[in-house]
Amino acid sequence: MKLNCLIKFFGLVFLASNAIVALAAYPDRPVTIIIGFPPGTGTDTVTRIMADRLSQRMGQQFLVDNKVGVAGSIGAGIAAKAKPDGYTLLVSASAPMSINPHIYKNLTYNPLTDFTPIGMLVWLPYLMVVNPNDPANTLQQFLANAQKSSTPVSYGSTGNGATSNLVMSVLAKRAGVEMTQIPYKGSSQAQADVIGGQLPVTFDTLSSSIAMVRAGKLKPLAVATLKRTELAPEIPTVVEQGFPGFEIGAWLGLFGPLGLPPAIQKTLLNEINAILQEPETRAKLAKSGAEVRMSANSGEFALFIKNDNENTGKLIRDFNIKPMEQ
Structure with missing residues (x-):
């Protein structure tokens, strides 16, 4: 009995140590960043700037994959169903997370429950x-x-x-x-x-x-x-x-599928925040028309998404913007 317990104990230690090594080595192969908008859009431009710097800093390629359709929701739906191992990520604009759930029927994801928020990137006026x-x-x-x-x-x-x-x-x-x-x-x-x-x-x-x-x-x-x-x-x-209080823009943020390991979430947040503080990167983003907005932590970003979703829903109802079929 004692021998069996020892075998199980050391087996668990072995598995745990392997998991820690795997996380410590992240990423050990190319990472795909899905976006729901085509080349030439603000989302695409910002994502490619960030992907290039992530590739340089983390030693693996970060590849941008444009999955276009339904105002960004096609890409979000694909990312939501990806394996939560850190090798498929999503850069989403505010529309798939805060607008589309209030006006489209039959979306294939829930913005508040199907993702692991990592951090804010920029604001697009x-x-x-x-x-x-x-x-x-x-x-x-x-x-x-x-x-x-x-x-x-x-x-x-x-x-x-x-x-x-x-x-x-x-x-x-x-x-x-x-x-x-x-x-x-x-x-x-x-x-x-x-x-x-x-x-x-x-x-x-x-x-x-x-x-x-x-x-x-x-x-x-x-x-x-x-x-x-x-x-x-x-x-x-x-x-x-002539229109007091009028401010509507788009934010961009980095997400993983639900269940992304906290260690990978933290690693990615630290990396994007470090990149967003680089003078050269900030200058590139400014030249492209993007204002840097960072999250102190992933929890702060998650709360921002929840509030933005609620506030946008109210705006859509107040202005009687009708639901649409996909």
Whole structure:
């Protein structure tokens, strides 16, 4: 009996020591980071900057895998079902976690119970842009022209339920203007149509549109932040053009599937926070239109997600944004 107990004891010690070694060696092979949005979007740009630095710091490749669809929810659903071993991660924008659960039926995941939150990465301010030849030079002029239009003004979004859809829906409702959404698969396609004159306006991340603004191919009208963003201080806010308290943007954060080992969760949080404090990385993110936002710990990030989900749900109900089929 004593011999059997000793065998079991040492067997458990052996298994535990192997688990500790495995965690200590993480990662020992390439890691995939899933995102639910296409190349050219703010989420893609930020994720690739972070993946490159994680690869350099951790000695293994961090590969970005774009799983596009349903305003980011396809990618989130795939990541939720991945093995929780740290080798499949998710960078999610706020839409799949805070918007889509309130407006889409039959999502394949629950944002509050199917993931291990790791940490916040950045905040993406949203920018309203039009063709440079548009007669409007301010948000107020654009809305005045839209009110005079005999047909609803079309606007581009990155899909039903995306933040670009929500921000324009709320603005149109508050302004008393009727607008029609034209969903696109990504920011670059919507911007191309605004540049080409096929689409009047789009409201998307500063990250995805600032290059075209700097090149003179898009005209900025307003940024949806409470104060002018340091990333583009010359652009006036929606607030200062007649809409007090108007701030809608997107946050990006790193997640693992539910059950991710706490040691891996902590390792990844420490790594991303170290990267986000690097002057060179911060400069790259700022150039791409992203403001660094870090989490002190993963619990803080989890609480933020819960509160954001609740607050966004209330906003959607208050503005009567209708549920949609996938």
